[in-house]
Amino acid sequence: TQLLEQSPQFLSIQEGENLTVYCNSSSVFSSLQWYRQEPGEGPVLLVTVVTGGEVKKLKRLTFQFGDARKDSSLHITAAQPGDTGLYLCAGPSGNTGKLIFGQGTTLQVKP
Amino acid sequence: DTAVSQTPKYLVTQMGNDKSIKCEQNLGHDTMYWYKQDSKKFLKIMFSYNNKELIINETVPNRFSPKSPDKAHLNLHINSLELGDSAVYFCASSPGQLARGYTFGSGTRLTVV
Numbered sequence: 209t210q211l212l213e214q215s216p217q218f219l220s221i222q223e224g225e226n227l228t229v230y231c232n233s234s235s236v237f238s239s240l241q242w243y244r245q246e247p248g249e250g251p252v253l254l255v256t257v258v259t260g261g262e263v264k265k266l267k268r269l270t271f272q273f274g275d276a277r278k279d280s281s282l283h284i285t286a287a288q289p290g291d292t293g294l295y296l297c298a299g300p301s302g303n304t305g306k307l308i309f310g311q312g313t314t315l316q317v318k319p
Numbered sequence: 320d321t322a323v324s325q326t327p328k329y330l331v332t333q334m335g336n337d338k339s340i341k342c343e344q345n346l347g348h349d350t351m352y353w354y355k356q357d358s359k360k361f362l363k364i365m366f367s368y369n370n371k372e373l374i375i376n377e378t379v380p381n382r383f384s385p386k387s388p389d390k391a392h393l394n395l396h397i398n399s400l401e402l403g404d405s406a407v408y409f410c411a412s413s414p415g416q417l418a419r420g421y422t423f424g425s426g427t428r429l430t431v432v
Contacts (some may be wrong), residue, residue, distance in 0.1 A: 227406030248425070249425050249426070250409050250425050251409075253420040253421065253422070304367060304374050304375050305367060305374070305415065306364050306367060306375055307421060308364075309362040311359065311360070312361070
């Protein structure tokens with residue numbers, strides 16, 4: 209059974225600080241995705257990483273896919289209150305379109 | 320224009336009742352999904368349809384029955400609601416079966432009392 213484990217589960221930081229969220233598995237994934245979910249809304253796709261070692265940047269967010277395609281990280285530089293939310297990593301399971309999700313990291317950025 | 324829309328947003332009902340949640344997408348995607356998010360925010364797939372055909376049916380009680388009248392709609396009917404069914408249910412769609420990015424609806428918070 210494929211599992212994705214995220215750490216930390218909760219993170220509360222001050223505006224301007226940097227942080228990293230990790231998504232780990234013992235299984236190899238063909239790709240991994242990151243979503244952000246705000247209260248009362250559905251998750252919104254931030255990025256998909258496909259190639260081992262790949263790094264993608266989205267403004268202050270940097271996403272990395274591990275060389276062995278078993279893990280990924282999300283680094284936020286100079287966090288802002290608008291970054292507050294639940295961050296979810298997800299990966300495909302099988303070839304039916306099914307995504308399995310990590311348990312999420314709740315980020316709170318205080319002004 | 321809302322890409323994936325679910326109704327209702329909130330649903331409060333008594334144990335034993337039957338209820339339905341509707342979902343529509345205007346993205347032209349071939350595949351639609353129902354996911355359940357529990358109180359710990361864990362998202363788990365329930366069902367998936369590709370062009371009106373059921374392709375994923377996870378271990379879900381028979382009281383849950385999805386219906387897809389066309390590829391733009393996927394509804395979820397729940398019979399004999401139980402307390403443990405309380406959760407947020409998300410509809411999502413994707414452009415095929417290769418697990419590309421999902422577009423989620425804004426969720427239906429179901430509370431069974």
